[in-house]
Amino acid sequence: MSNNVIDKISELAESVLSTTDFFLVDVEIKGGDIPEIWVSVDGEERGVNMDECAEISNELSFLMEAHDLFSGRYRINVSSPGLDRPLVDRRQYPKNRGRRARVSYRQDGEDLKVEGTLQDVSDKGIVVKINEQTTVELPFDDLVETKIIPSFK
Incomplete structure (x- = not known):
């Protein structure tokens, strides 16, 4: 998947997160018949919970569809980085x-x-x-x- 698509998803995610106390950690796209977009978000004071991930996912999906980033179906997963992930920010x-x-x-x-x-x-x-x-x-x-x-x- 093109870095341009990852950059655009990152830009859209940053705009969604600008109204929250969270920040973008990473965006990954894993290939396959149906692309999977993995968006990691975190907070300075606390982690992000499942309801917040779902809300961010819904807003980001709406923006991605409005910008017509994928011609077909895709899956989006928004989560905290997880215990096994290194600190990157x-x-x-x-x-x-x-x-x-x-x-x-x-x-x-x-x-x-x-x-x-x-x-x-x-x-x-x-x-x-x-x-x-x-x-x-x-x-x-x-x-x-x-x-x-x-x-x-």
């Missing part, structure tokens, strides 16, 4: 403060990994507490991937 970090994370980063041309508690978030980067004595400050520009480790307490 800086706005996702603050609400995850205090949670365990696995962080991959590049420093001086070397690929490194650290696991610990996401202790702090600033405009410039994050602080990961590895243990009682050790914290690591990582600039956003050095981050490769951050995944939150689910806790089922």
